[in-house]
Amino acid sequence: MTALPILEPATDESCCTPAGAPALGADEAKQKALVFKALADPNRLRLLSIIKAESSGESCVCDLTEPLDLGQPTVSHHLKMLVEAGLLHREKRGTWAYYSLVPGALDDVAGLLADL
Amino acid sequence: MTALPILEPATDESCCTPAGAPALGADEAKQKALVFKALADPNRLRLLSIIKAESSGESCVCDLTEPLDLGQPTVSHHLKMLVEAGLLHREKRGTWAYYSLVPGALDDVAGLLADL
């Protein structure tokens, strides 16, 4: 499992909210918590911010290492977590790896908060 | 420091967004990460969900221990973290402690995501 189902279309339900359980179930809560875990680190928030602010919409690892004052392996690790959370998209062109925001992903997270 | 400044009015800035740094600064990132840390646990998400679903708008600890299948000290610990994150409000009436959602707090978190 690389991408989390929470932020995907996930059309396996009939429609809208399941409306079955009166409150958040244990499994749903665990899945949603994974997304917030990905956001629960200052450096990962900064990574998202930097990538979002980039005019081209994407950044390579080499441009992200310096502003965060972190080692390259650490930055790669954080980026991987953000990709697995469904927040970032990774595209490798040549020797470089370009990371970009998944369109609407942050809005989906906001939606997670709305229908808690 | 009991309440986090992020979700407070925080009118110490002139207006709107600081617009100084081109991206998220280290200190801002640290503060915002604290809020997401509070949300990065399945049981805390369930606590918020249960309290939100309550028709009275509030729940006491005794009503929250059973549905989560956790010990009372653990529930109190989670509730404290949510209060310190500015998401829950605590009001003690008699022997009981009633927890309720801080109005607009979840919307403010959504706003945090919007202007990353």
Next chain:
DNA sequence: CTTATACATTGATGATGGTCAATATCCGGG
């Protein structure tokens, strides 16, 4: 094929976090 560059992975370490048992505190009733 060799080398250099960009990035990912592994392993280790120190720090943080979730949970519980035990205990403390606060409040209402008798």
Next chain:
DNA sequence: CCCGGATATTGACCATCATCAATGTATAAG
């Protein structure tokens, strides 16, 4: 004043995490 119930706090234990050094992988250049 004493007792019992509801909640908070403390201390400890185990798991997870953030970070780095070292190494592995892949791609482009020569």
